[in-house]
Amino acid sequence: MKSEVSLRHLLRHRLFVAATLAFVLTGGLVGWRQSQAELDQYARVMQEQLRLIKSLIPVRLLQNTAALQQMVDGLPEGDETVLLAAVRERLRYADPLYYVLDARGRIVQISEGFDNYLGFDPSHMDHLREERPISRVYQSVFSHHSVVALLYPLKHGLRLVHERDVQDLVPLLRHLDKAKVLPEQAFFILSPEGVVVYHADPTLVSTRYNLAFDLKNMSSPDQRGLRHYLYQNKKYYVLQADLEIPQGWTVYMQLPARLLTPVIIKGVAGQLAGMLILVVVITLLFQFVLNHFFSRPVQQLVTALGAYEPGRREPIVAPEISSGVLEFSRIVEAINRMGLAVFEANTRLAGSEEQIRLLLNSTAEAIYGLDAEGKCTFCNDALLRMLGFAGTKELLGRQIHDIIHHSGSTGIHCDMTGCVAHQGYRLGREAHSDNEVFWRADGSSFFAECWSYPLRKDGEITGAVVTLLDISERKQAENALAAEKERLAVTLRSIGDGVITTDIEGRVVLLNVVAEKLTGWKQREAVGRPLGEVFVIVNEKTRLPCENPVEKVLASGQIIGLANHTILVSRDGGERSIADSGAPIHDQESRTIGVVLVFRDVTDQVRVEQERLKLKKLESVGVLAGGISHDFNNILAAILGNLSLAQLDPRIGEETRSLLHAAEKASLRARDLTQQLLTFSKGGEPIKQTASIAEIIRESATFVLHGSSVACRWVIPDDLWLVDIDRGQMSQVIQNIILNAKHAMPQGGEIEVVCENVVDAVVPVEASTMLGRAVRISIRDTGIGIPPSLLDKIFDPYFTTKQEGSGLGLAITHSIIAKHGGHILVRSAPGQGTTFTILLSASPAECEAGKGDVEVSPAGPGNARILLMDDDEMVRDISAAMLRHQGYEVVLAQDGREALALYRQYRHDDRPVDLVVMDLTIPGGMGGKETVREMLALDPAARVVVSSGYSNDPIMADYRQYGFVAAVAKPFQMQEFLGVIRQVLALADRQEG
Numbered sequence: 003m004k005s006e007v008s009l010r011h012l013l014r015h016r017l018f019v020a021a022t023l024a025f026v027l028t029g030g031l032v033g034w035r036q037s038q039a040e041l042d043q044y045a046r047v048m049q050e051q052l053r054l055i056k057s058l059i060p061v062r063l064l065q066n067t068a069a070l071q072q073m074v075d076g077l078p079e080g081d082e083t084v085l086l087a088a089v090r091e092r093l094r095y096a097d098p099l100y101y102v103l104d105a106r107g108r109i110v111q112i113s114e115g116f117d118n119y120l121g122f123d124p125s126h127m128d129h130l131r132e133e134r135p136i137s138r139v140y141q142s143v144f145s146h147h148s149v150v151a152l153l154y155p156l157k158h159g160l161r162l163v164h165e166r167d168v169q170d171l172v173p174l175l176r177h178l179d180k181a182k183v184l185p186e187q188a189f190f191i192l193s194p195e196g197v198v199v200y201h202a203d204p205t206l207v208s209t210r211y212n213l214a215f216d217l218k219n220m221s222s223p224d225q226r227g228l229r230h231y232l233y234q235n236k237k238y239y240v241l242q243a244d245l246e247i248p249q250g251w252t253v254y255m256q257l258p259a260r261l262l263t264p265v266i267i268k269g270v271a272g273q274l275a276g277m278l279i280l281v282v283v284i285t286l287l288f289q290f291v292l293n294h295f296f297s298r299p300v301q302q303l304v305t306a307l308g309a310y311e312p313g314r315r316e317p318i319v320a321p322e323i324s325s326g327v328l329e330f331s332r333i334v335e336a337i338n339r340m341g342l343a344v345f346e347a348n349t350r351l352a353g354s355e356e357q358i359r360l361l362l363n364s365t366a367e368a369i370y371g372l373d374a375e376g377k378c379t380f381c382n383d384a385l386l387r388m389l390g391f392a393g394t395k396e397l398l399g400r401q402i403h404d405i406i407h408h409s410g411s412t413g414i415h416c417d418m419t420g421c422v423a424h425q426g427y428r429l430g431r432e433a434h435s436d437n438e439v440f441w442r443a444d445g446s447s448f449f450a451e452c453w454s455y456p457l458r459k460d461g462e463i464t465g466a467v468v469t470l471l472d473i474s475e476r477k478q479a480e481n482a483l484a485a486e487k488e489r490l491a492v493t494l495r496s497i498g499d500g501v502i503t504t505d506i507e508g509r510v511v512l513l514n515v516v517a518e519k520l521t522g523w524k525q526r527e528a529v530g531r532p533l534g535e536v537f538v539i540v541n542e543k544t545r546l547p548c549e550n551p552v553e554k555v556l557a558s559g560q561i562i563g564l565a566n567h568t569i570l571v572s573r574d575g576g577e578r579s580i581a582d583s584g585a586p587i588h589d590q591e592s593r594t595i596g597v598v599l600v601f602r603d604v605t606d607q608v609r610v611e612q613e614r615l616k617l618k619k620l621e622s623v624g625v626l627a628g629g630i631s632h633d634f635n636n637i638l639a640a641i642l643g644n645l646s647l648a649q650l651d652p653r654i655g656e657e658t659r660s661l662l663h664a665a666e667k668a669s670l671r672a673r674d675l676t677q678q679l680l681t682f683s684k685g686g687e688p689i690k691q692t693a694s695i696a697e698i699i700r701e702s703a704t705f706v707l708h709g710s711s712v713a714c715r716w717v718i719p720d721d722l723w724l725v726d727i728d729r730g731q732m733s734q735v736i737q738n739i740i741l742n743a744k745h746a747m748p749q750g751g752e753i754e755v756v757c758e759n760v761v762d763a764v765v766p767v768e769a770s771t772m773l774g775r776a777v778r779i780s781i782r783d784t785g786i787g788i789p790p791s792l793l794d795k796i797f798d799p800y801f802t803t804k805q806e807g808s809g810l811g812l813a814i815t816h817s818i819i820a821k822h823g824g825h826i827l828v829r830s831a832p833g834q835g836t837t838f839t840i841l842l843s844a845s846p847a848e849c850e851a852g853k854g855d856v857e858v859s860p861a862g863p864g865n866a867r868i869l870l871m872d873d874d875e876m877v878r879d880i881s882a883a884m885l886r887h888q889g890y891e892v893v894l895a896q897d898g899r900e901a902l903a904l905y906r907q908y909r910h911d912d913r914p915v916d917l918v919v920m921d922l923t924i925p926g927g928m929g930g931k932e933t934v935r936e937m938l939a940l941d942p943a944a945r946v947v948v949s950s951g952y953s954n955d956p957i958m959a960d961y962r963q964y965g966f967v968a969a970v971a972k973p974f975q976m977q978e979f980l981g982v983i984r985q986v987l988a989l990a991d992r993q994e995g
Contacts, residue, residue: 014289021285028277033270040266045226045241048187048255052243055178055189055255060247062174063150063166064136070164074154082158086111089162099144103130105159116144130163139168139193139248148199150248168199168248175200187257194250230259317341368470370402371457376424378402379465388472390443411439411447426454426466440470449477499602503587506596508533508552520580520603522573537599542567542579551584552597559594561585570601579608612794635951636874638973642669643880646976647887669973688728688821688959692845695777696722698729699755702736711750712743718757723777723844728959731818738811739781739838746785746836756780759844775844782837788830796828866916866987867891867908871901871933872949873924877972881919884976885983895920898928902936909941917986919970922950922957931957934965945990947982949974 077088086102090111093100101112107125124130129137129151137151147167154162179189179202190201196214198206206213220231220240229240237259245251317338362369368385370378378397389406391397397405403418410416418424425433433454440450450470457465500517504510510528513536518524521536528536539548554562563583570580582601586594645666649659696718703714743753760776788796795801797816819826823843830836868890872878882892893908893915895901901920908915918937922930934946948966950958951973961969967989970982 017285017289021281025278025281029270029274032273032277033266036270036273037262037266040262041228041239042226044239044257044262045228048241048257049227051178051187051189052241052253052255055175055253056243056245058174058178059171059245062171063168063247064152067152070152070154070162074156074162077156082110082160085157085160089156099142100162100164101144102156103161103163110160112144119144136247136249138250139199172200186261187255189253189255191245192252192254199251236260368472370397370468371465372402372424372427372468373465374427374463376401376403376418385470388442388470389440396443406440406442407438408441409439411449422452423454423468424466426456426468427463430456430463432456436473448472448474497600499600500582502533502537502599502601504533504552504597504599506556506594508550508556508597510536511596517601520570520572520578520601522576533599538571539580540569540571542569551582551599555584555586555597556594559586570603578603579605635972636877638669639951640874640876640880640973642666642973642975643877643884645669647880647883650887666975688731688818690726690728690822690959692724692726693729694722695725695727695732695779695842696757698727698733699736699757699779702733703740703753703755706737706740707744707753710744712747712753713751714740714753714755716755718755719759721759722757723759723775725777725842726845727822727842728818732822735815735818735840736781738815742811743781743783743785743836746783746787751784754780754782756782760841777842777844779840779842780837781840782835784835787832787834788828788836789832793828793830865889865891867893867913868983869893869895869901869904869908869915869918869920871895871898871918871920871930873897873921873927877921881979884979887976888980890983896927897924898930898933898936901933902940905937905944906940916945916990917983918944918946919949919983920946922948922955930966931964938965945986947986 073092077085082104089102093113099113099116101109101116101119103125104110106123107130108121108123109119110121112119124143127140127143129140130153132138135153137153139148139150141147142149142165145165145167147169149165149167152164152166154164156162175191188202190206190213191199192213193199196212196217197210198213201207201213205211216233217231220229223229227241229242230237231240232238238256239259239262240254240256242252242254245253319334319337362380362382363384365382366384368382368388370381370385373379377399381394381397385391385397386393401418403416403421403424407416407421407423419428422433422435422438434452436451438450438452439447440452441447449472451473452471453469455467455469456463457467497514498516500520501512501514502510502517502521503512510531510533513521513523513525513528518528521528521538523531523536533552534550537551539551540546541548548568551562561583562585563581568580568582570578572578580601581604582599584597584599587596587598589595645662648654649662649666654662699718700716707714740753757777757779760778762774792803796812799810799813801813816826819840819842825841827839827841828836829839868885870878870881870885870892871894872881873896878894878896882894885892893904895904898920901918905915905918920930920933924930930946930948930950934944934948937944937946945967946965947968947970948957948961948964949970949972951971957964957966958969958971961967968982968986970979
């Protein structure tokens, strides 16, 4: 506890401290003023000395000026020679030196001993160029001394220059230096360069010491002009003055600071002694007055208050204690009134305590009090009933925490320092908890909500008031609600669709995990934000924002769905196609309190649907092509055959032959168009051969680029793997891609074709699709590129951006690659060119392209018997004519039955049928598929070639599986048809041989 002192002692101490502070502050002020006065006095003396020096130096330097001027004025009249003679006579004994300059600035006369300088031109020197009567100090080129020059103009443009040696000032300066007014006082003179001109130390003058360097730390002048600086660790006060004559010199008057200190101390000590006596007298006087008129009455008041008993009605303090002082009389009256008021307040308080007790016991809430040590000070009846105690004696004065709040619901000990009931007086503020466990007298527990409020007395915390509320029923309801909420959360997490709920203002209330993933917003970030900020949807076609679904639901009050082509833009800018619906949320009174949105990502479904529609377009083209191809090809077969035969007629002229050749080319183009359309046909398969793709690529690209300004660069390894391909179809693929690249570079450019073997090929857009060993072909151009909006359409039939294009080229390319079991990809950007990448599975065959091919002899007369079966008379006749033209014997049949009959007939002759060519499809009759099966059953060695206008028929692609030895697609040229015939017959001869 802090020690206490009497008022008299305290006043005496405070008075002593005040007197001491007053003495110190006053003494400091007086000392400072005295030191300033001493400095003022010394500064005045030094300033007078400086003025004397400044006045005597010019007098000494110019002491002969008047005589010289009188001499100049008295020079005789005459020419320049007379004038110079007069000057020499009168200045014969001039000291130290003079010279005369002519109008051109050259020396025409000079003091004796310096004649060697006659004719010298010193006009470049500063003291002559300045044209001043008295020059600055400079180094004489004649005497090598520091001098000043006096200039006198003469007649005839002559000028007299008289040099005064500044060393003439030394005796005067030494005399002034000895006449010291103050001890250890000194002065020195510096030139404009800071070099010592005069100093009490002659070595500084002789060495031309630069003293300005030592003065660089000199302070700024005060109001007296005094400066101070440190020289050799000694402090000096200094005054300086600039001389007008000689100009540029500066005089410094200095005085050691240590000489002023004793003088100042002596003056200040006398004044402080007088002040100390005055302060002591005043302090004693104040102490007597305070003791008599203040300390003694206060002591009497304290004594009277100490003897006061709260229950008395008599006055506490006697009136005579005031000692006649008005203020003390009022204090005595106030204390006596307060005593009476306290008596009356205690009487009222006794009645109030009873009222408070009744109020505490009448409330349903349990209330009890704690002191600063945690002991129970009071409790109401509601607490006793809630806890099951018989009376207050079981709780008052005890550590109630150990009785009713010693542990939690799990039995873990609850420390009193962390108990919410005790935080009211520990923290000094309200404390609250709605999840506390309290214990009854019988050992059972219950959940309670607890408040603790601090009790204060005179600003100090003395305890706390604690209020308890049994919340067992509310806790059960909360647990049930939490379980229901958890079931709802589990349900929302389990739903595969995104779910967002909002309030009626359209602000987000909840997002499930799927909605977080699709929108890119976390639940904690999205809650409270407008739906339009989290759920951003636009129309895929127009890119315009879609109508807010919450507003539509709130406006209609019904379930609504999103329009087609709706895109959800996530927080990171990603886009997904979605389908969703919105429904109002109603409370128990059927009032709309919000909206729930359920949506799902349908991006993959939309992509699949787009691919399905694309395939349907291709199939529709194939169905159309397949329907007309047979009849059209039969017609073309007749046309091509007749054109081929006609060109063999030697009787026609070259002009006619040229026209026939043109007609043949047109027919071939018609055949190619039909063949392109058939690539879309469902079920049509390429007629594959194991071959090297490198040769096809080079031939096709060279053919397309012939005569153009586009160059092609090849990167094809020699060990490129073989592939199983239809040579004609694959050539068409390469030609289509190269042609598109050529059109993309109208001003010329370069196409790069890169082929490479890939061991474990994976389709980039279908990560799960493995091709294994494959050949990758990349065709890159440097053209204009393809806009992103068109990339998904370039493989659609009839889609083209060229006026002359058919829109089938890339669609056919896509179909051919797909039917080869390969994949084609495209990558492009406007202005950066386009790259097509083709992946084809490598052939499992080990043979190289061309291995096993049969050598076919050049065309010559045939001697074989050939059975030709075709239902179309034109085709049958023209085919027979081609064969007969080559010397073959031809037997004709209209359908399979007739062909089998003729084959049996000739088989029993000496000369059987060597080769059968049969049409695959015979409307209304037996076609090639059934006929070859029965013919092979009849003669396993039969050699049958299949021919059909349905070139997309699977039998044409895999003819050997059905028993045919070769296949020829209609329409065919004569050379193509005869080539197949010769190859089959040659193979037969080889096998027989």
